[in-house]
Amino acid sequence: MSDIETTAQPATPAQVRFSDFGLSPAILQALTDQGYEHPTPIQAQAIPVVLQGRDVMGAAQTGTGKTAGFSLPIIQLLLAHANTSMSPARHPVRALVLTPTRELAVQVAENVANYCKHTPLRSTVVYGGVDIKPQAQIMRGGVEIVIATPGRLLDHVEQKSISLSQVQMLVMDEADRMLDMGFLPDLQRIINLLPKQRQNLMFSATFSPEIKKLANSFLTNPVTIEVARSNATADKVTQVVYKVSEEHKRDAVAYILRQREMKQVIVFSNTKIGASRLARGLEQEGMKASAIHGDKTQQERMAALEAFKRGEIDVLVATDVAARGLDISDLPCVINYDLPYNAEDYVHRIGRTGRAGASGDAISIYSDKDERLLADIEKLIKQTIKRGALEGFNPSGRGGEQRHGERRASARPERGERSERSERPERGERPDRGGRPMAPRRDKIDPWFLKPYEPSRGPAGATASVAPAPSAAKPKQKVAALLGGLRKE
Template identity: 50%
Template structure:
């Protein structure tokens, strides 16, 4: 299937070709026809599946066709589409995509978010825009100041809804929904669908269709994964050992906390490794400069928290390292997807201390596969106490597990020469 098959209008099709897009991803192929028919959409998909194009292309096409019939009159532009997303980085990324796809149309967009002075944002709003991309806090603030009216909204997109809830934006979202017209097309995207998200979607959507893209297995299969058993105190030594023994460009390291991210960077800089941290305590200007330097190659290692990593879109990301394993299994999938975006493959390594082994078992249960264990490294953690038994596998699976691990004995990473000294052994030791 191609974008021509989806009946995209010529100006947007031309812009997609300029971006190098020819064939839609699964979520695009399924979502775009639904949205072009005018129906609401409930989408379950993670970042990296092409979700932004899945909603921005049809929104732009619908606005474009509205402007053609009847032709748009000159004058102040009223906001027709509102996209609400949880983080500044995601808002900026979505805005850039709208600009790229609308390149050969007269549709204008702007992005507003907190953490910076509002002057440039309000100036853009005064000139008039068709599409507004916003984070909840700054949106409500500028609405209260009278810079924004949502009376003419025809298309409403709530992106990364589960992270909206995680970040405490649920009340802000309800206030925003109360201000937009009931007659509208609504798009609701979330990577997971817990009860609270389902309940929220029912309050936003009208007559809707659902699209669910399950990237967990697909992503896990594309990304070559391995885990190192290491004590918490030795994690930074292992990180430094890996980065120095087999240097790689564009390494994204995930830390559970902001303090931890800064601590990792200080440790790496002492060893002359070009690195920087990105998290919520950094100013917007600092975050944008860091991302730009990382994308341009001036920084080799970016250490990020999960929330701050939303919106990081780096081509040919060499490696993702889970310095801390996440306690939410789905978060692991989002993380490793950073190096296996769309149809690309990638490499993901994880550090696991004795307190995180439960998280590892939950992750393996979610992705329905065993992660290779690299036992030959200088900082192997030896657990003397018997580790808890796995609860998600039948008791007879142990012998099969050993056979599977044996089949992965020659585990290698995407770059054949990278990490060649660290291969998994025939079986996982029980601790």
């Protein structure tokens, strides 16, 4: 098999209809219910190919309609052999969808359930952080389609609440993300439990060498589908960066939010601590803000997401748990409170806005020490991002915008002011880690985040030897070794 070839067609979705694919009336009815008539480009390409039973390697950003692209034909194929018996034994798991995050699993499951609603097929979702028993109960009752995060799925396998021996179709959604998160060993264990004879669909936002290798080991003669070149940012998104000194970043975000009177904004932070602090800071400024990150309980995560979707919260401060996949529709604006360490994450983050033809703004705050990150991002997206100036933003005090009568600079620790104490991570923020081991033990914590910011300088000051290559190569080697070794447990 040669290199990945692009089958990207300037599809003409306006002329294609879902009814052209020979899908069952039950599926078409579900689509009609939701007002869907025309497939998106990736749907138009994927549906016929999946219906043919081919393996697929799909490159697609979120917001392209990828979920329907694989779930509609899967449902169709399952229906072709569906039976209406109520016996659990007659409802073995036949399609398995794996996702990297719990929220994404829930979201995919909601879609699948919707598409199935006029069919006898049953689907369910399993993920960690919540009680396992109800999940096991549902699966023992028999389901054809399971959407899962890898760890909890394996848990169910060990508990024997699920058998994977009848799985005919496997979907790996956000495969690049799963690799990044170290799910490769779990993926391999799961795949070892599946029948050899099956159809595989893999979706990834990027075509890194690791992803190609994964595709080569798990897919059989796949058809490659690509819509919108990966690494290309949506053209509808207006991007701008504002340079601010590190200690004024939070004020800058508050200023931007207030200035533009923005509703429904996601603000991305690189750290969980940073996200919590920023959310609280914004709340103190009177905004309706909430944080979502991996140290929140699953309940809190869901609650924040729901509140945001319902419009009860205007600002969702998130780590990269929300960077990919989440279908928070058509946000007018995304703000990067930190520039992401991985340039690719920038693309995913700003992909939350400017979707479905709408335009959007992507605003990033950065400071001196982030020049390198900005350069990496611009290199990846092959464009220079506009440097903006925050008109009227005067964080250094001395009057400035304080004449608006705002409460005195809640988010501006002066030197020596000991606001740090009150900025510690909330107590009780994670009474329940969802069963995952508590992150680092107290005595092992490196409290870098509690220290005041200091521009880090090498020991010799001037010779800040720049050697990014080896550090970048390391994780890749690990992935390559795992892929090559195909170790089994």
